[in-house]
Amino acid sequence: MATFPSINPTYGTQKRSAPFKRVVRFADGFEHRITFGLAENQNPKVFIFTFNVSETQADEIETFLDARGSTESFDYQPAGEGSSMKFVCDTWNKRITYLNRATIQTTFRQVFEP
Amino acid sequence: MSTAPIITDLQKINPSAIIELFTLTTDATLHGSAQTYRFHNGTSLNSNGDIVWAGNSYIKMPIQAEGFAFTNGQLPRPTLTISNALGTITAILLNVNQVTTGNDLTGATLTRIRTLARYIDAVNFPVTTTTTTTTETIADPADAETVTYTVTVVNVGGVNIFALNGSNNPVITMKRGSTYIFDQSDSSNSGHPLRIKQNSGASYSTGVTVAGTQGSAGSSVTFQPPYPDAPSDLRYYCTVHGNAMGNTITMNNPNTTTQETTTTTTQQVNPLGTPDPTAEFPQEIYKIDRKSAENREVVTFELAAVFDLAGIRAPKRQCTRTEFPSIGTFIA
Numbered sequence: 001m002a003t004f005p006s007i008n009p010t011y012g013t014q015k016r017s018a019p020f021k022r023v024v025r026f027a028d029g030f031e032h033r034i035t036f037g038l039a040e041n042q043n044p045k046v047f048i049f050t051f052n053v054s055e056t057q058a059d060e061i062e063t064f065l066d067a068r069g070s071t072e073s074f075d076y077q078p079a080g081e082g083s084s085m086k087f088v089c090d091t092w093n094k095r096i097t098y099l100n101r102a103t104i105q106t107t108f109r110q111v112f113e114p
Numbered sequence: 115m116s117t118a119p120i121i122t123d124l125q126k127i128n129p130s131a132i133i134e135l136f137t138l139t140t141d142a143t144l145h146g147s148a149q150t151y152r153f154h155n156g157t158s159l160n161s162n163g164d165i166v167w168a169g170n171s172y173i174k175m176p177i178q179a180e181g182f183a184f185t186n187g188q189l190p191r192p193t194l195t196i197s198n199a200l201g202t203i204t205a206i207l208l209n210v211n212q213v214t215t216g217n218d219l220t221g222a223t224l225t226r227i228r229t230l231a232r233y234i235d236a237v238n239f240p241v242t243t244t245t246t247t248t249t250e251t252i253a254d255p256a257d258a259e260t261v262t263y264t265v266t267v268v269n270v271g272g273v274n275i276f277a278l279n280g281s282n283n284p285v286i287t288m289k290r291g292s293t294y295i296f297d298q299s300d301s302s303n304s305g306h307p308l309r310i311k312q313n314s315g316a317s318y319s320t321g322v323t324v325a326g327t328q329g330s331a332g333s334s335v336t337f338q339p340p341y342p343d344a345p346s347d348l349r350y351y352c353t354v355h356g357n358a359m360g361n362t363i364t365m366n367n368p369n370t371t372t373q374e375t376t377t378t379t380t381q382q383v384n385p386l387g388t389p390d391p392t393a394e395f396p397q398e399i400y401k402i403d404r405k406s407a408e409n410r411e412v413v414t415f416e417l418a419a420v421f422d423l424a425g426i427r428a429p430k431r432q433c434t435r436t437e438f439p440s441i442g443t444f445i446a
Contacts, residue, residue: 035131038165038231038238039158042131086162111173112162 004076005064007057009049010106013078019043044110045085047078051104058094058102065106084100086111112113115344115412116287123183123230125281130232130386133165134170135302136179136194139223146213151206151400153177153196158238166235167227168391179417181190192222192400194415203413206385218405221445232387236401239382247376253291253341257369260293267302267359275359276308276352283361289368291341296350297334307353310337313347313362320344339365 008018008095020042025031035042049062068074070090095103123129135154154165154172164171176197182190196203210217223335263278263286275283278296288294296308307328310318321340326333339348350360400417407414 034129035231036134037131038159039131039132040159041162057349112157114157114162 001048001086002068002072003084004055004063005060007051007053007061008079010052012050013027014048015078016048017043017044041112044101045114046110047087047108047109049106051102051106052097053102053104055096055100055102060100061104061106062092062094065092073113076108078108082099086113115393117394117396119233119390120230120395123232130286131233133167133234134179135165135167135228135229136177137223137225137227137228138219139225140210140219141223141316144214144217144221145210159240161240166237167229169235179224184227185250189419190198192404193406194402194417195412196415197411198408198413199411200406204408207408207413210428219402219415220404222402224400224402224415226398226400229393230387232384234384235389235391236382236384239384241243241380241382243378243380244374245378246376249372249374251342251370252373253289253367254369254371256371257289258292259289261293262295262297264297264300265303265308266300267306271359274306274352274355276306276350283359285361285364287364287366288337288339288348289366290339290344291368292338294337294339295334296337298328299326299331299333303410307354308335308350308360309353310335310348310363311351311357312345313353314348318345318348327390341368 001096019035019039020037021035023033034090034110049100051058056091064074064082068089070088073086073088075084076087089106092104092106097103133156134166135152138151138153140147140149140151152170152172152177154167155161155175155177156165157174162174164174166172176199177195179192179194181192184190198204209245210219210222220424264280266277267274267281268277268282269275270282278284278286286294298306298308305328307324309324310316310322321338321344323336323402324334325336344365346365348363348365349357350363351357352359399420401420402415403418404416405413406416
């Protein structure tokens with residue numbers, strides 16, 4: 001299992017949670033909610049990271065993500081999280097802001113696999 | 115299978131999550147061998163491995179079954195959709211079609227098992243490691259001694275006695291936890307096996323190691339009185355000629371030290387409740403009626419109830435005696 005290079009993103013990381021659940025409610029009535037499957041695995045996180053880095057580091061990130069090809073998952077421990085998680089990066093954008101500086105925007109989607 | 119615990123749980127305001135499991139059992143005649151494949155649309159919390167239910171592993175696999183609802187009194191024909199992105203199901207289908215051409219798993223049994231997260235096996239949850247440190251008092255190894263006594267048998271006034279290092283049957287002092295070697299290789303020891311016993315008469319063999327035959331080269335009796343259990347009333351004697359050949363042993367305690375032992379135990383616990391492999395919803399058992407789609411992403415099967423297979427039709431409407439009084443009666 002590959003681990004994301006230890007390059008820190010810039011401030012402004014977004015973390016989105018949207019647990020999967022089944023909800024039954026008719027009109028404005030009472031609502032029932034239940035989880036199918038183990039609750040922890042029904043709450044994948046989505047992180048949006050922006051890396052303001054040098055061209056060298058940008059290449060390192062890009063090479064890493066290209067090698068995963070958005071199918072293979074990788075380990076990464078976002079700043080402030082207690083433990084490492086497994087992610088898949090579906091899309092990433094690289095913008096060369098000026099000479100030798102690049103901005104990479106990535107969306108990491110948490111997956112639950114060995 | 116028992117629904118009683120499920121019933122109790124479902125009446126709570128906030129029941130535990132539902133775990134849906136599927137088993138696919140092939141038929142020996144139709145498919146070559148009776149094999150059971152187990153699937154679950156998710157992973158466990160133990161390193162994201164396969165979910166374990168009642169001791170069986172359910173392979174993690176995107177799988178979904180829909181259409182179990184009964185509508186208009188008709189038997190449901192649910193559809194089962196399994197991921198085929200990695201070709202797993204194609205492999206099973208090809209295997210089956212080698213036995214019966216064009217079978218496509220028709221006639222295989224699909225069972226839908228549902229249980230609650232609180233009843234699944236403890237192995238589905240992360241391993242917790244508990245470290246306990248125990249402190250015990252032991253004999254200080256620095257205070258231990260190893261003493262070798264060269265044993266000879268001498269005749270004093272017509273009576274044979276043991277002489278240790280040339281001194282006639284002395285009272286000897288020992289420390290618990292130390293090592294004392296009685297070297298009986300001198301030929302005068304022949305026929306005089308030296309052993310340890312309690313004054314009460316009971317022989318004492320804990321920590322006693324005998325090597326060779328007394329009187330021959332290399333023969334010795336090694337005594338390691340255990341700490342803290344070795345009794346205080348021990349003596350050395352000859353098993354043939356009795357207590358008079360030896361004398362008593364004064365048993366002292368050595369200096370002690372404390373030793374910390376760290377033991378690590380790992381365990382897995384279901385934090386949601388108590389695992390109960392019998393607690394499940396009534397199983398729904400269907401037969402695969404046909405394969406309705408197979409593409410790069412998914413394989414879809416149409417399921418039918420056991421008595422609703424192709425070619426066999428349940429009557430559309432039942433006639434009962436309320437509507438037709440002659441049903442079930444003989445006319446004389």
